Amino acid sequence: MKKTIIYYFSGTGNTWWIANALQQQLAAQNHQAQSYSIETLTPENVLEQVKDVNHIIFGFPVYGSTAPKFMINFINQFPNATNDQSASIFATQALASGDTAYHIGKMLIQKGYSLKQTMHFRMMNNFHIPKFRFYRPKNDYRVDKLHQKSLPKVKKLALAITNNQEHIIGKNIIDYLLGNFQRSHIDKVIDMISKEFKIDSTHCVNCGKCERICPTQNIKKCGDTYKFGDNCMLCLRCYCQCPKSAILIGEGTKNEIKYPRYKGPEKYFDINVLMKNNR
Numbered sequence: 001m002k003k004t005i006i007y008y009f010s011g012t013g014n015t016w017w018i019a020n021a022l023q024q025q026l027a028a029q030n031h032q033a034q035s036y037s038i039e040t041l042t043p044e045n046v047l048e049q050v051k052d053v054n055h056i057i058f059g060f061p062v063y064g065s066t067a068p069k070f071m072i073n074f075i076n077q078f079p080n081a082t083n084d085q086s087a088s089i090f091a092t093q094a095l096a097s098g099d100t101a102y103h104i105g106k107m108l109i110q111k112g113y114s115l116k117q118t119m120h121f122r123m124m125n126n127f128h129i130p131k132f133r134f135y136r137p138k139n140d141y142r143v144d145k146l147h148q149k150s151l152p153k154v155k156k157l158a159l160a161i162t163n164n165q166e167h168i169i170g171k172n173i174i175d176y177l178l179g180n181f182q183r184s185h186i187d188k189v190i191d192m193i194s195k196e197f198k199i200d201s202t203h204c205v206n207c208g209k210c211e212r213i214c215p216t217q218n219i220k221k222c223g224d225t226y227k228f229g230d231n232c233m234l235c236l237r238c239y240c241q242c243p244k245s246a247i248l249i250g251e252g253t254k255n256e257i258k259y260p261r262y263k264g265p266e267k268y269f270d271i272n273v274l275m276k277n278n279r
C-alpha cells in the first residue's frame with residue numbers, strides 16, 4: 001500500500017485545519033496518511049519517517065508569496081528523493097498569492113521528487129496590522145463559511161493524490177509575476193515589522209504563553225516582561241494568542257476593534273495542537 005506523510009507548519013491554525021481535513025479525506029478514500037507539525041520534529045525523526053514513504057505532502061501559510069522561513073529551512077534540510085518518491089504542496093492564504101505552492105514545489109523538484117499537485121486554499125486572514133491592512137480577521141461564522149468553500153478543494157486534492165493525477169496550479173506567467181513581485185518585498189517587510197513587537201505592560205499578566213508557544217523560541221522572559229529576539233518569522237502566533245492582547249505591533253494595535261486578533265479556525269481551537277503530532 002502507498003504510504004503518505006503530511007508535513008505542515010501553521011502559525012495560527014489555518015494550515016493545521018487543512019492538513020487535518022486532507023488527512024480525513026485521504027482516509028475516506030482508503031489512503032492512510034500521517035500528519036506532522038514540523039515544529040515537533042528533529043532531522044533524525046524525518047530521516048526515519050521518509051525512508052519507506054512514497055508520497056510527501058507539504059503545507060504552510062503564504063507569507064508574501066513564499067513559505068515561512070521555518071518551512072523553507074525544513075525543505076532545505078529535507079533528504080533527497082530516493083526511487084520514485086513524489087510530492088504535493090498546499091498553501092493557505094487570505095486572498096491571493098500567485099504561484100506560491102509551485103514556487104516551493106520547485107525546491108522539491110530539485111531534490112528529485114516528482115511534483116504531482118500544488119493547491120492554494122483561501123482561509124481567514126491573520127495579517128492585519130497598521131502598516132498592512134489586508135482585511136480584518138473575523139472570529140465568527142465567516143471562518144466556517146471559508147471552511148465550507150475549502151472542503152470541495154480538499155476533496156479534489158485528496159482524489160488527485162489517491163489517483164496519482166497531476167494537478168499543478170501557479171505555472172502561468174501572471175501567477176509568476178504576482179508571486180515574484182510579492183517575494184521581492186517580503187523579507188524586508190518581515191524584518192521591519194518584527195522589530196515593532198513589544199509588550200504592553202499595562203495589560204501583560206506575565207502568564208508566559210507567548211514564550212511557550214513561539215515556534216522559533218524568539219521570546220524570552222526578562223524580569224517582569226518579555227523580550228523579542230532577531231528570529232521572528234512573523235507567524236503572528238504570539239500576537240493572536242496572547243490572552244490579554246498585550247503584544248503590540250505598533251501603538252495602533254492597542255485598539256482591538258480596529259485590529260482584532262485572529263483566534264484560529266474553530267471556536268474551541270487550542271493552539272497547543274500545533275505543538276503535538278496528529279497521527
Ligand SMILES: Cc1cc2nc3c(=O)[nH]c(=O)nc-3n(C[C@H](O)[C@H](O)[C@H](O)COP(=O)(O)O)c2cc1C
Nearest residue numbers: 010011012013014015061063064093094095096126
Ligand atoms: C507575514 C504574513 C504574510 C502574508 N502574506 C499573504 C499573502 O501574500 N497573500 C495572502 O493571501 N495571504 C497572506 N497572509 C495571510 C496568511 O497566509 C493566511 O491567513 C494563512 O491562512 C494563515 O495560516 P496559519 O493560520 O496556518 O498560520 C500573510 C500572513 C502573514 C502573517
